[in-house]
Amino acid sequence: MASTPDPARRSERARLAVLDAALAVCRDNGFAQLTIEAIAERAGVSKKTIYRWWPSKGAVLLDAVADSATTLVTYEDTGDLARDMCAQLNSVVAMLTPQETSPLAAVIAEAQREPALAQALRDQMRPRIEGFEERLRRAQHAGDLPAHADLGVALDLFYGPIYHRLAFHFGMPDEEEIRSRVDHVIAALRAADPAR
Amino acid sequence: MASTPDPARRSERARLAVLDAALAVCRDNGFAQLTIEAIAERAGVSKKTIYRWWPSKGAVLLDAVADSATTLVTYEDTGDLARDMCAQLNSVVAMLTPQETSPLAAVIAEAQREPALAQALRDQMRPRIEGFEERLRRAQHAGDLPAHADLGVALDLFYGPIYHRLAFHFGMPDEEEIRSRVDHVIAALRAADPAR
Amino acid sequence: MASTPDPARRSERARLAVLDAALAVCRDNGFAQLTIEAIAERAGVSKKTIYRWWPSKGAVLLDAVADSATTLVTYEDTGDLARDMCAQLNSVVAMLTPQETSPLAAVIAEAQREPALAQALRDQMRPRIEGFEERLRRAQHAGDLPAHADLGVALDLFYGPIYHRLAFHFGMPDEEEIRSRVDHVIAALRAADPAR
Amino acid sequence: MASTPDPARRSERARLAVLDAALAVCRDNGFAQLTIEAIAERAGVSKKTIYRWWPSKGAVLLDAVADSATTLVTYEDTGDLARDMCAQLNSVVAMLTPQETSPLAAVIAEAQREPALAQALRDQMRPRIEGFEERLRRAQHAGDLPAHADLGVALDLFYGPIYHRLAFHFGMPDEEEIRSRVDHVIAALRAADPAR
DNA sequence: AGCTAAACGAGACGGTACGTCGCGTCTTAAT
DNA sequence: ATTAAGACGCGACGTACCGTCTCGTTTAGCT
Structure with a gap:
C-alpha cells in the first residue's frame, strides 16, 4: 500500500x-x-x-x-478583557480586509462548497477556540465575568458580528464598531442570569 | 438597439x-x-x-x-420582543438547514465569489433589515428597549451567531441556543450605557 | 438516447x-x-x-x-498495366514522402497503437483495393495477365515493397525502383503455375 | 565529465x-x-x-x-531456396503474431515516432539483410537464381507482403500464403531480364 | 384569424480549468 | 558509483461548465 x-x-x-x-x-x-x-x-x-x-x-x-496566522492562536492577557478581545477581533478583521482578496475569506467561502475543507477549517480553528475559552476562564477567575457565563454564547456573540458582515458584504466593522460590540457582549455576559 | x-x-x-x-x-x-x-x-x-x-x-x-421566503420580510409583533426575535431567527435557521443543500446558504456562498451578486443580495436584504429596525423601534416605544439602543449593534448581535456558525460549519443553533443568545443580546441592549 | x-x-x-x-x-x-x-x-x-x-x-x-487523397481510389487504365501500376505506386510514395511528416505515414503509425483506427483505416482502404482488383481483372480480360493470376498475391507484391521500406525507414523507392519491382511482379504473375 | x-x-x-x-x-x-x-x-x-x-x-x-531473436540472423541453407525462405518468413510472421502484443511490431511502430530508434532498428537489421543476401548469392552460385538477380528487389518482394499486411492490419499471411508469395518471387527473379 | 417578430428548446461552439498520466530529470538512502 | 524509490517540472490528455451563438419551432401581440 x-x-x-x-x-x-x-x-x-x-x-x-x-x-x-x-x-x-x-x-x-x-x-x-x-x-x-x-x-x-x-x-x-x-x-x-x-x-x-x-x-x-x-x-x-x-x-x-x-502558516501566516499562527499568532492568532494565543490570546493576550493584559488584564483588560475588553481590550484583549478588541485586539483579537481587530486582528481577525485585518485578515479579512479587503474581503475580495482576503485569503482567509477565500478559505471560508471555499469551505461552503467543500465539506471536507469545512472539516479541516474547523479542526484548524479548535486551538484558537481553546485559547479564547482559556482567556475567558481567566476573566472569570479574575472576576471580570461571572462564573456562570456561557462560553458558547460568548464565542458566538464576540465573533458573530464579523461573520454576519462577511456573509452579506456589509463591510468589516471598524475599531469603534468592534469596541461597542465587545462592550455590549461583556455587558450581556455579566447581566445574564442562569437561573432564568 | x-x-x-x-x-x-x-x-x-x-x-x-x-x-x-x-x-x-x-x-x-x-x-x-x-x-x-x-x-x-x-x-x-x-x-x-x-x-x-x-x-x-x-x-x-x-x-x-x-420567491420562497417572502414571509421573512415582515416581523411579527406579539408584544414579546424576545419571542418575536426567536421566531424570526429560527425561521432563518430553518432556511439554512441542512447547510449543505440550503439554497440560501448557496446564495451566500456564491456571493463570496461574485461581488455583483453580493450587491444584489444586500439590496434584497434591505427591506428585511428595515422590518427588523422597525420592530426594534416599536420595542423602544414600548419600553422593552432603551431609546438609545444601537440598532446596528442589535443587528450584528442578533444575527451574528447564525452566520458565525454558518461560516465554520459549526452546525446551526437549535431553538434553545437561539433563545439564550437572544436573551443575552436583549440584556446587552438594555444594559448598554451610551454615555460611556 | x-x-x-x-x-x-x-x-x-x-x-x-x-x-x-x-x-x-x-x-x-x-x-x-x-x-x-x-x-x-x-x-x-x-x-x-x-x-x-x-x-x-x-x-x-x-x-x-x-479528404486529400480521393484521387487514389480510381485506377487509371491506359492499357499499359505496368505503367498504370507505376503511376499508382508513385502516387502512394509521394503521399508517404517525406516519411517523417507524411500524414498518411502518421495514420499508419497511429493505427499500430489504436486497433479502432486500424479498423477504420482498413475500411477506408477497401474501395481502393476494389479499384485495384478491378484494374487487374481488366488486365486479365485484355490478356495482360493470366486468368488464374492470384489478386491477393498481386496486392501484396505490388504494395509490399513500399510498406517494407516504410516499416524500417529504408527510404521510399524512387521511380526506377518502383518500375523494376512492378516489372518483376507482373513477370511473376505471368509465370505462376496454379497447377503446382 | x-x-x-x-x-x-x-x-x-x-x-x-x-x-x-x-x-x-x-x-x-x-x-x-x-x-x-x-x-x-x-x-x-x-x-x-x-x-x-x-x-x-x-x-x-x-x-x-x-536478445530474443538471435536465431533470425542466420539463414538456413537446406539447398531448397523456397523452403528456406518460407522458414525464415514464417519465423518473422510468428514474431509478429499476434500483432497487437508483438514486441517486434511494437518496435517497428515506435520507430515511426522516433527517428533515432528507426536508425537503431535499421542498424540491427543489417546483419540479417547480409545473411539474406548471402543466402541468395549461394542460390545464384547453385543456379537456383540467375546471376543477374537484383537482391534489392528480392528483399523488397520477399519481405514486402508481411509489412504490407502489418501496416494495414490485414492479418499475417499463413504458411500457404507465404509459400505462394515466395514461389511468385522466385519465379519473378528467374524470369527477369536485366537487358530489358 | 393571420402575420410577424420575439422568445423558446436544443445544443454546437471557443474557451478555461479541471484532475490524471507519462515523460525524462533529480535527489536521497542503502547497498 | 550504481541501485530502488519516488518527487519533481513539464506538457498533453480527455472532461466539465462557462457564456455565446446559431438553428428551427412555438407562441404571443398586433393587424
Whole structure:
C-alpha cells in the first residue's frame, strides 16, 4: 500500500512556493482567479505536485493561511478583557480586509462548497477556540465575568458580528464598531442570569 | 438597439421552471452540482433562456430564494420582543438547514465569489433589515428597549451567531441556543450605557 | 438516447479547419508534435469540438488524409498495366514522402497503437483495393495477365515493397525502383503455375 | 565529465529484468500500456536505471527483441531456396503474431515516432539483410537464381507482403500464403531480364 | 384569424480549468 | 558509483461548465 506519498521526500522548496503563490494570487488577482493552474504557474511548480500533497485548492489556501496566522492562536492577557478581545477581533478583521482578496475569506467561502475543507477549517480553528475559552476562564477567575457565563454564547456573540458582515458584504466593522460590540457582549455576559 | 429582451414576451412557464429547478437541484444534488447546465436540463429550458433573464447562476438562486421566503420580510409583533426575535431567527435557521443543500446558504456562498451578486443580495436584504429596525423601534416605544439602543449593534448581535456558525460549519443553533443568545443580546441592549 | 451529437448541427467551418490544421501541423511540426491541443489551437477550435466529432487524433488524421487523397481510389487504365501500376505506386510514395511528416505515414503509425483506427483505416482502404482488383481483372480480360493470376498475391507484391521500406525507414523507392519491382511482379504473375 | 556511465559497473540483474519486463508488459498489456513506468515497476527497477542505460523505451524494446531473436540472423541453407525462405518468413510472421502484443511490431511502430530508434532498428537489421543476401548469392552460385538477380528487389518482394499486411492490419499471411508469395518471387527473379 | 417578430428548446461552439498520466530529470538512502 | 524509490517540472490528455451563438419551432401581440 502506497496511496499517500512519503512525506520525508517532500520538497520544502515546492511546499513553500505553493503556499506563497496561493496567498499572492489571492491578494493580487482575487478569489475568482485563484485556480490550481495559476498557483502552480506562479509557484513554478507542476500541478501534479500540488495534487500530490493537497486534496484541493481550498486545502492549499487553508495551509497558507494557517502558516501566516499562527499568532492568532494565543490570546493576550493584559488584564483588560475588553481590550484583549478588541485586539483579537481587530486582528481577525485585518485578515479579512479587503474581503475580495482576503485569503482567509477565500478559505471560508471555499469551505461552503467543500465539506471536507469545512472539516479541516474547523479542526484548524479548535486551538484558537481553546485559547479564547482559556482567556475567558481567566476573566472569570479574575472576576471580570461571572462564573456562570456561557462560553458558547460568548464565542458566538464576540465573533458573530464579523461573520454576519462577511456573509452579506456589509463591510468589516471598524475599531469603534468592534469596541461597542465587545462592550455590549461583556455587558450581556455579566447581566445574564442562569437561573432564568 | 435591443440588448435587453422584452419582458412582456417573457414565458412565465420558463421562469417558474428555472426557479423551481434551481431549488430542486440545490436540495437534491448540493451546491457543488448546482450548475447552469444542470438547472437548464432539470427545468427543460435552454441555457440561452436562463442567460437571457439572469446574469449568473447566483442571480437565479437569489430570485428563487426570494420567491420562497417572502414571509421573512415582515416581523411579527406579539408584544414579546424576545419571542418575536426567536421566531424570526429560527425561521432563518430553518432556511439554512441542512447547510449543505440550503439554497440560501448557496446564495451566500456564491456571493463570496461574485461581488455583483453580493450587491444584489444586500439590496434584497434591505427591506428585511428595515422590518427588523422597525420592530426594534416599536420595542423602544414600548419600553422593552432603551431609546438609545444601537440598532446596528442589535443587528450584528442578533444575527451574528447564525452566520458565525454558518461560516465554520459549526452546525446551526437549535431553538434553545437561539433563545439564550437572544436573551443575552436583549440584556446587552438594555444594559448598554451610551454615555460611556 | 443522445450519445452521438446531431450531425445536422455540425459546423462545416470547424470541420474543415480541423482537417486542415491536422495536415498542417503534421507537415510543419512532424508526427511527434501532432497533438489534439496543437490541432485545436491551429484550427482556432476548442478541444471539445474535436472530441465531439472524432474519437481520437488518429481518426482526425485519417479523415484529413482521406479528404486529400480521393484521387487514389480510381485506377487509371491506359492499357499499359505496368505503367498504370507505376503511376499508382508513385502516387502512394509521394503521399508517404517525406516519411517523417507524411500524414498518411502518421495514420499508419497511429493505427499500430489504436486497433479502432486500424479498423477504420482498413475500411477506408477497401474501395481502393476494389479499384485495384478491378484494374487487374481488366488486365486479365485484355490478356495482360493470366486468368488464374492470384489478386491477393498481386496486392501484396505490388504494395509490399513500399510498406517494407516504410516499416524500417529504408527510404521510399524512387521511380526506377518502383518500375523494376512492378516489372518483376507482373513477370511473376505471368509465370505462376496454379497447377503446382 | 561523466555523462556516460561506466559499463563495468552495470548490474546484469537489472539489465535482464528490464528486458524481460519490457517483453512481458508488451505481451500482457499490449503496446498502449507499454510505458517506461510500467516496465520499471514490473522489473522492480527504478526509472533512473532504465534512463541510464537506454535512450528511450523503444531502445529497450529493441534490445529485448534482439536478445530474443538471435536465431533470425542466420539463414538456413537446406539447398531448397523456397523452403528456406518460407522458414525464415514464417519465423518473422510468428514474431509478429499476434500483432497487437508483438514486441517486434511494437518496435517497428515506435520507430515511426522516433527517428533515432528507426536508425537503431535499421542498424540491427543489417546483419540479417547480409545473411539474406548471402543466402541468395549461394542460390545464384547453385543456379537456383540467375546471376543477374537484383537482391534489392528480392528483399523488397520477399519481405514486402508481411509489412504490407502489418501496416494495414490485414492479418499475417499463413504458411500457404507465404509459400505462394515466395514461389511468385522466385519465379519473378528467374524470369527477369536485366537487358530489358 | 393571420402575420410577424420575439422568445423558446436544443445544443454546437471557443474557451478555461479541471484532475490524471507519462515523460525524462533529480535527489536521497542503502547497498 | 550504481541501485530502488519516488518527487519533481513539464506538457498533453480527455472532461466539465462557462457564456455565446446559431438553428428551427412555438407562441404571443398586433393587424
